[in-house]
Amino acid sequence: MIEIANLTKHHRGTTAVRDVSFQAVPGRVTGFLGPNGAGKSSTLRILLGLDRADAGSATIGGRAYRDLRSPLRTVGALLEGSGAHRSRTARAHLEWVALSNGLPRDRVRHVLEEVGLADAAGTRVRKFSLGMGRRLGIATALLGDPEVLVLDEPVNGLDPEGIRWLRQLVRTAADEGRTVLLSSHFMAEMSSTADDLVVIAGGSVVAQGSIDEVVGDHAGLEEAFFTLTAGAPNAGKA
Numbered sequence: 001m002i003e004i005a006n007l008t009k010h011h012r013g014t015t016a017v018r019d020v021s022f023q024a025v026p027g028r029v030t031g032f033l034g035p036n037g038a039g040k041s042s043t044l045r046i047l048l049g050l051d052r053a054d055a056g057s058a059t060i061g062g063r064a065y066r067d068l069r070s071p072l073r074t075v076g077a078l079l080e081g082s083g084a085h086r087s088r089t090a091r092a093h094l095e096w097v098a099l100s101n102g103l104p105r106d107r108v109r110h111v112l113e114e115v116g117l118a119d120a121a122g123t124r125v126r127k128f129s130l131g132m133g134r135r136l137g138i139a140t141a142l143l144g145d146p147e148v149l150v151l152d153e154p155v156n157g158l159d160p161e162g163i164r165w166l167r168q169l170v171r172t173a174a175d176e177g178r179t180v181l182l183s184s185h186f187m188a189e190m191s192s193t194a195d196d197l198v199v200i201a202g203g204s205v206v207a208q209g210s211i212d213e214v215v216g217d218h219a220g221l222e223e224a225f226f227t228l229t230a231g232a233p234n235a236g237k238a
Ligand SMILES: Nc1ncnc2c1ncn2[C@@H]1O[C@H](COP(=O)(O)OP(=O)(O)OP(=O)(O)O)[C@@H](O)[C@H]1O
Pocket: 011, 012, 014, 015, 016, 017, 034, 035, 036, 037, 038, 039, 040, 041, 042, 043, 185
């Protein structure tokens, strides 16, 4: 389970995240939805130990990321880009991550197949398309067979077939009992992928609950989203 409690983060003069609280629970896909600049990445960076909160906490299975004994076996994360060195092949990148984290080498072949990159395993990352880079990033996230997946804007750069594949992948992960937290500013994507939603705008959570609860009396998610985020800084940029 992921638990964000009263999280606040300032960047110089800006409050990127203000008193944000929510949970993402096992067996469900939780969508973290908000316009550009709403505070999604700032929240996820703190959750993944890449930044420090000014107040509040962000934990995975009750522990801060830096206190996890085996981070890659606990949480698989996808942030911007594939994270791979461009002169390495996909296989070499994954082997390097696996070996440096004490993960069995046979996971490499397994995740390459899982993300559809088996035929491109020997290709250097610099030759990858944006979509292949996303797939490699997802392969890296899956390497430790983690209970928790945190994917920041995973559909960016994926073609329609890739988006469909990703939707199936997160569904399967949740059905296996994993916790999946997925950020996006695409409402259509969220309404077909997420079970629960956390809507953030201007650094604050403006709604959370199941998709039906968030949509409420609105005609659909899009209308709910624009009503909920109206007035917040950067509102309507989704
Ligand atoms: N390192 C930083 N220094 C200064 N300001 C920052 C920094 N990181 C984020 N911000 C600001 O904090 C706010 C929240 O940004 P954040 O990247 O978390 O939003 P986001 O919801 O992830 O948006 P996007 O989808 O565009 O990445 C924005 O106003 C942004 O300009």
